[in-house]
Amino acid sequence: MRRGRRLSFAACLILAVAAAPAASLAQTVDELYASAVKARQAQHFDEAADLLRRALALKPDNADALVQLGFAELGRNNLPAARDAFSRALSIAPTYRDASFGVAEVEFRSGNMDAALPLAEQVAEVDPANADAAKLVDNIRKAKRAAASKPKPAVTAQAVMKKPHRRPDPVPGLMEEGRRLRQAGRLPEAEKVYRRALR
Structure with a gap:
């Protein structure tokens, strides 16, 4: 009988200890x-x-x-x-x-x-x-x-005047030269000029 009480007391104690963290x-x-x-x-x-x-x-x-x-x-x-x-x-x-x-x-x-x-x-x-x-x-x-x-960045006159250097497009001039050579009957030379324009 005492053993049964001890076991039930131990079980209650274990349940109480296990429930304590959950309660906290x-x-x-x-x-x-x-x-x-x-x-x-x-x-x-x-x-x-x-x-x-x-x-x-x-x-x-x-x-x-x-x-x-x-x-x-x-x-x-x-x-x-x-x-x-x-x-x-x-x-x-x-x-x-x-x-x-x-x-x-x-x-x-x-x-x-x-x-x-x-x-x-x-x-x-x-x-x-x-x-x-x-x-x-x-x-x-x-x-x-x-x-x-705060000062805004000033645009200098040099920056305004300096534009990126661009080579002129050679194609229109070459096409015109090729057309003149073709009309003059110089077909091999006109062909060379047209090929340069294509490149």
């Missing part, structure tokens, strides 16, 4: 999100992106997780994935300022200053205390000024 893997969306934010803030962008994708698999319309995923992808310098995450967040929550800021950052890093500036200015206007938005607006304006003041 079954994290909630909030737990995954919190872990991802910590990982992103510690600049562990790959880990953060993985955790956020797991959270989004459980709750696809989580705008907060999408914004955090966008910033994690920015950290990984994956601009298309960041743009996609921020755009999806804005489709769920159109007034989400952090998502708008993220899109502005993506456009800035992509070199599209004309699209980045109004987005960044809008975020900075709505939230004047947002130092990151103010800094982004400043950086975009500096980049636009630098691009505008």
